[in-house]
Amino acid sequence: MPLSSADFSAIWLTLQLASLTTVILLIIGTPIALWLSRTRSWWRGPIGAVVALPLVLPPTVIGFYLLLTMGPNGYFGQFTQWLGLGTLTFSFAGLVMGSVIYSMPFVVQPLQNAFSAIGTRPLEVAATLRANPWDTFFSVILPLARPGFITASILGFAHTVGEFGVVLMIGGNIPNKTRVVSVQIYDHVEAMEYAQAHWLAGSMVVFSFLVLLALYSSRKTKAGWS
Amino acid sequence: MIEVRLQLKYSGFALDVDLQLPGRGVTALYGHSGSGKTTCLRCIAGLERAEEGFVQINDEVWQDSRKGLFLPPHKRALGYVFQEASLFPHLSVLANLEFGLKRIPRQQRRVDMAHATELLGIGHLLDRHPQHLSGGERQRIGIARALLTSPSLLLMDEPLAALDSKRKSEILPYLERLHDELEIPVLYVSHAQDEVARLADHIVLLSDGKALASGPIGETLARLDLPMALGDDAGVVINGTVCAYDEHYQLLTLQLPASQLQMRVAHAPLALGKQLRFKIQARDVSLSLQAEEHSSILNRLPVTVTQEIPADNAAHVLVSLDAAGTPLLARITRYSRDQLQLHPGQTLWAQIKAVAVLA
Numbered sequence: 364m365p366l367s368s369a370d371f372s373a374i375w376l377t378l379q380l381a382s383l384t385t386v387i388l389l390i391i392g393t394p395i396a397l398w399l400s401r402t403r404s405w406w407r408g409p410i411g412a413v414v415a416l417p418l419v420l421p422p423t424v425i426g427f428y429l430l431l432t433m434g435p436n437g438y439f440g441q442f443t444q445w446l447g448l449g450t451l452t453f454s455f456a457g458l459v460m461g462s463v464i465y466s467m468p469f470v471v472q473p474l475q476n477a478f479s480a481i482g483t484r485p486l487e488v489a490a491t492l493r494a495n496p497w498d499t500f501f502s503v504i505l506p507l508a509r510p511g512f513i514t515a516s517i518l519g520f521a522h523t524v525g526e527f528g529v530v531l532m533i534g535g536n537i538p539n540k541t542r543v544v545s546v547q548i549y550d551h552v553e554a555m556e557y558a559q560a561h562w563l564a565g566s567m568v569v570f571s572f573l574v575l576l577a578l579y580s581s582r583k584t585k586a587g588w589s
Numbered sequence: 590m591i592e593v594r595l596q597l598k599y600s601g602f603a604l605d606v607d608l609q610l611p612g613r614g615v616t617a618l619y620g621h622s623g624s625g626k627t628t629c630l631r632c633i634a635g636l637e638r639a640e641e642g643f644v645q646i647n648d649e650v651w652q653d654s655r656k657g658l659f660l661p662p663h664k665r666a667l668g669y670v671f672q673e674a675s676l677f678p679h680l681s682v683l684a685n686l687e688f689g690l691k692r693i694p695r696q697q698r699r700v701d702m703a704h705a706t707e708l709l710g711i712g713h714l715l716d717r718h719p720q721h722l723s724g725g726e727r728q729r730i731g732i733a734r735a736l737l738t739s740p741s742l743l744l745m746d747e748p749l750a751a752l753d754s755k756r757k758s759e760i761l762p763y764l765e766r767l768h769d770e771l772e773i774p775v776l777y778v779s780h781a782q783d784e785v786a787r788l789a790d791h792i793v794l795l796s797d798g799k800a801l802a803s804g805p806i807g808e809t810l811a812r813l814d815l816p817m818a819l820g821d822d823a824g825v826v827i828n829g830t831v832c833a834y835d836e837h838y839q840l841l842t843l844q845l846p847a848s849q850l851q852m853r854v855a856h857a858p859l860a861l862g863k864q865l866r867f868k869i870q871a872r873d874v875s876l877s878l879q880a881e882e883h884s885s886i887l888n889r890l891p892v893t894v895t896q897e898i899p900a901d902n903a904a905h906v907l908v909s910l911d912a913a914g915t916p917l918l919a920r921i922t923r924y925s926r927d928q929l930q931l932h933p934g935q936t937l938w939a940q941i942k943a944v945a946v947l948a
Binding site for chain 2: 485487489490492493495496498502503506507
């Protein structure tokens with residue numbers, strides 16, 4: 364067996380982390396993207412820039428600040444301690460939080476583009492046909508933005524799988540808790556277990572390729588708005 | 590009765606109208622692009638919010654800014670037809686039609702699917718997808734979709750403007766049927782005089798965000814103080830009643846409203862008593878002091894001169910006439926005016942060279 368049980372548990376943990384992160388991001392990213400695509404507010408620029416920050420910042424920077432905020436002396440750490448949850452550093456919950464921030468632009472931006480592409484006309488049409496805003500969201504926006512949701516989910520998931528720096532900064536390297544595939548590969552290499560590293564790294568290459576293949580081949584010519 | 594008072598300011602544009610419109614029939618909001626007609630319609634629908642506004646459709650008040658009342662569009666019993674049909678691309682034709690219908694409580698439905706599809710001739714398209722339809726078909730579905738919400742008011746924003754003339758003439762008969770068969774009042778935005786002449790009972794002339802005139806179509810088109818009279822296709826619209834048919838010459842005799850005056854037009858036979866709308870262009874009306882019996886011109890009406898103004902070119906004048914209560918316009922040369930010594934109150938004969946039957 365080329366992959367050890369430690370490798371498998373790292374893979375399992377990674378999949379859990381990526382799935383949970385994607386679900387959370389779809390839930391909180393949708394209203395943010397909707398707001399960014401519709402608002403004429405002055406805040407549109409600053410909020411958009413903050414959401415996009417993880418695209419340009421080194422993961423260590425994000426990890427560093429998260430470590431400080433979530434740590435025992437950070438604001439968020441004190442809040443979680445007050446709630447009786449302890450601190451989130453070096454925990455799976457902490458990893459989820461870090462991933463949500465780190466992968467946010469990969470979910471928000473495709474959604475924002477999809478919502479912008481829909482424009483305001485279909486929403487006006489729905490309103491004149493007696494659909495209230497919630498009804499319009501579910502019966503018009505959601506189906507019309509479906510390609511955007513698919514892209515956002517795939518990118519959010521894949522980007523979380525590929526996360527390394529943030530995890531190492533805030534999660535460390537705890538088996539079954541915070542040791543994801545990327546960290547496991549790092550360990551293998553550190554321990555000169557190149558064969559093990561090869562198998563795991565190779566799997567990542569194949570996985571990522573398949574994900575992107577699915578993404579790009581699903582992008583057919585866009586159905587026009589008529 | 591429809592009451593609309595709106596005040597709205599953008600940079601470089603202000604809408605300020607106060608309109609009392611009939612609660613039935615078709616009212617055209619007519620004007621050039623930028624005159625504010627679409628903005629006016631959007632404010633009535635609640636798609637845009639006029640800072641100061643009062644909108645009442647028969648018994649329903651949709652906006653009253655003094656009381657802080659503003660119903661969002663989805664709470665207004667309106668149908669809206671956009672310039673582009675704007676069908677939902679993710680839904681079939683049937684699902685598009687049902688979108689509004691299924692959001693209307695059953696007891697409030699006054700237009701059913703069978704009626705709407707028959708009225709607009711779209712029964713054969715229900716399984717199709719919007720992408721596979723012609724522009725004219727899409728617009729008919731857009732109209733049916735709006736009707737199926739059983740609106741108290743149908744708002745149409747240049748529904749024919751995006752179509753070529755062939756598609757236009759394909760849809761116009763359906764719009765006329767709506768007008769004839771449904772009790773729903775319609776506000777129809779247009780910058781095309783031929784559409785307005787054909788469909789509207791009442792016309793509001795908008796310019797720079799203000800209403801220059803609002804009145805019944807026949808009278809308003811004949812007013813010399815409005816810019817429409819100066820246009821090349823200026824003319825009047827008359828609703829005549831069919832009172833005889835000459836089978837041998839295939840001529841239809843029409844009686845002008847509220848008078849004994851009659852006109853004859855070449856037309857297929859029609860039932861007696863039926864209303865027929867026709868247009869007489871100012872340039873097709875000539876004036877003469879005597880009734881010239883020996884002429885190929887079929888229609889001669891005794892008229893009284895009411896007013897006369899210079900036309901848009903120096904050689905012509907525009908004359909408004911009264912034919913026993915029906916207003917007419919004539920565009921004649923200034924030379925002829927002087928020859929006839931034309932003056933208000935003068936009675937003479939109007940010879941009408943051509944009559945365009947509209948519907």
